[in-house]
Amino acid sequence: xxxxxxxxxxxxxxxxxxxxxxxxxxxxxxxxxxxxxxxxxxxxxxxxxxxxxxxxxxxxxxxxxxxxxxxxxxxxxxxxxxxxxxxxxxxxxxxxxxxxxxxxxxxx
Amino acid sequence: xxxxxxxxxxxxxxxxxxxxxxxxxxxxxxxxxxxxxxxxxxxxxxxxxxxxxxxxxxxxxxxxxxxxxxxxxxxxxxxxxxxxxxxxxxxxxxxxxxxxxxxxxxxxxxxxxxxxxxxxxxxxxxxx
Numbered sequence: 001x002x003x004x005x006x007x008x009x010x011x012x013x014x015x016x017x018x019x020x021x022x023x024x025x026x027x028x029x030x031x032x033x034x035x036x037x038x039x040x041x042x043x044x045x046x047x048x049x050x051x052x053x054x055x056x057x058x059x060x061x062x063x064x065x066x067x068x069x070x071x072x073x074x075x076x077x078x079x080x081x082x083x084x085x086x087x088x089x090x091x092x093x094x095x096x097x098x099x100x101x102x103x104x105x106x107x108x
Numbered sequence: 109x110x111x112x113x114x115x116x117x118x119x120x121x122x123x124x125x126x127x128x129x130x131x132x133x134x135x136x137x138x139x140x141x142x143x144x145x146x147x148x149x150x151x152x153x154x155x156x157x158x159x160x161x162x163x164x165x166x167x168x169x170x171x172x173x174x175x176x177x178x179x180x181x182x183x184x185x186x187x188x189x190x191x192x193x194x195x196x197x198x199x200x201x202x203x204x205x206x207x208x209x210x211x212x213x214x215x216x217x218x219x220x221x222x223x224x225x226x227x228x229x230x231x232x233x234x235x236x
Binding site for chain 1: 141145153155158167210220221228229
């Protein structure tokens with residue numbers, strides 16, 4: 001199975017900050033990497049697919065990059081509605097997909 | 109509006125059974141592959157099961173194989189998860205999620221998969 005790790009596990013940031021979350025795969029997954037946002041008590045929401053493609057309706061302050069084993073999700077200017085937990089997910093071994101453990105972004 | 113609505117969750121004793129349903133609307137259900145994903149209290153996301161658009165191809169996570177059965181009824185726009193021999197560790201919110209795909213550039217027969225539509229979830233609690 002492909003294992004996913006994320007760092008940091010949590011971070012505190014202020015509105016307007018640039019935030020970067022890292023995701024690493026246990027083997028090369030090319031660009032088969034998706035990012036989701038989840039707020040408490042809500043379902044996950046797709047932000048980025050195929051490592052860098054922005055899902056329709058998602059603000060352009062979100063961006064994704066990377067290929068192979070190392071990926072990043074960047075929020076260029078953190079907004080109040082962005083405080084949430086972010087998960088990466090590999091689709092290389094679809095349908096046996098795996099998620100990262102999540103990164104919680106909260107208010108400093 | 110594209111929508112998935114789960115139902116069927118509840119409190120069940122260890123060893124018991126439960127059947128979850130997911131009602132789809134706003135899109136051509138029969139054209140999409142579907143998944144169940146769960147989230148234990150305070151934990152991350154765990155993929156549970158996958159079913160192809162026709163229902164002919166099915167996969168399970170090792171943690172539920174032999175105990176859970178995924179199925180679908182395209183005429184009723186519905187996805188199901190039959191859960192037997194339930195354990196305390198199956199306690200979670202269960203989400204149904206739609207798979208969408210895009211072709212990998214310059215690789216015609218390869219696709220990027222992602223789960224673009226999720227239901228709000230249904231809670232399963234396994235406890236005596």
